[in-house]
Structure formats: structure tokens, C-alpha cells
Amino acid sequence: MESLDAERCVACHADSPRATRDEIETLKPQIPLWKIETGNNVPTLERVFKIRKYTSALSFTQNIGEFANEEGHHPKIVIEWGKVTVSWWTHAINDLHRNDFIMAAKTDRLFEKTSS
């Protein structure tokens, strides 16, 4: 099975398929440090990255933003002292799509390259 972080996002529209329960059960173990949050009635994949150096938090954010823009899929990123919180969901369907799991896995890879 190809790992999630090697996949590319597909274009998403309002009628794109939401991630099914079966799909979530398969994909979620590949991004074990992410939680599914359901605040505001929209499920999102969320992970808090603890980063001691503020300049590293900034460059991590910049790197996420750049690849998000390349994929045309934009997360919510919250930068605070000591941590960066990233949330992925698919705006077009107000739900989770396979794309979000791919982007979460890619975010994990970016974090591995970030000096904390």
C-alpha cells in the first residue's frame, strides 16, 4: 500500500465523496498523532506540534503554507508561543475527505524536518 504522504490531493467539489467510516478506520492509524475534532459541527483533523524555538514555528508554518498552496488545499494554522496547531478539513464538503489525511501525513513529514 502506498503511504499517504506519497499521494497527491485530488480536486474537491461540493459533491466529492466524504471519507467513509471504513476509510477513516483505514487511514487514521497512518496519522496516529492527529485527533478528529468535531467543534463547530465540522469534523477536522487536528494536531498540536510543540516547537520550542519561535523561529522554527514560523518556518514550519511557512513550509506548510507553501505546500498547501501548491496542493490548493488550505488548513487552519494557529501559531502561539511554543506550539503550532494545524487543522485540516475540506471546505467544499464541510467534512473530511481522503485529501485531509494525505495532507496530515505530509504535515508530519514536514515536522520531522523542523528543528524544535
Place this chain on the structure above:
Amino acid sequence: MESLDAERCVACHADSPRATRDEIETLKPQIPLWKIETGNNVPTLERVFKIRKYTSALSFTQNIGEFANEEGHHPKIVIEWGKVTVSWWTHAINDLHRNDFIMAAKTDRLFEKTSS
């Protein structure tokens, strides 16, 4: 009167003076587009910057982060598609300090240089 954005932050400690009501009444009109939010029982200065270009949102965030780090005073920055939300408050006192008004004014100046 020297404009707020020309001032530098002073170092803050747990016993630093909170902004008084009189001080807030003097300073707030200098940053008219900021709101005082009191969620989580900590007052913060918050402004939502609408930015159409995602790459501009990223560079705006980077610029805020860099000057924040120089001043040793770190805001909460939330980047989403189409907007960047910035919140200033003083962690050491869990309240507003004159520093926060200075940083808000400086953030406004940075935004003026950002292409939206």
C-alpha cells in the same frame, strides 16, 4: 504625542502594570480596527485581516512573527483561507499592557505594506 507604532516594548513581568481604563481610553482610538475580546477571561486585542492572496497571508504572518520575536512579545496568529487573525495580550500578566497596543499599531503598519 509619539505615535504608538514608533514605541518599543518594555520587558514584562508578572508584576508589570496592567493597562488602566484611562490608558485604554487613550490608546484604543489609535488602533480603531482592533477589538478587545475577553474570551477565556483574558482580554486580548484582536483584528481580522482579510487577505485574498494566500501567499500574502503567509508573508504577512512571517513578518509579524519576525518582529514579534525581535520584541520578545508573541501574539496568537491564525491563518485561514482569505484571512489572518492576530491577537495580542501579555502572557506574564494575563491581561493587556501598553506593549500590546504598541504591537497592534506595528501590526497595522506591516499590513499596509502587504499586498492583499
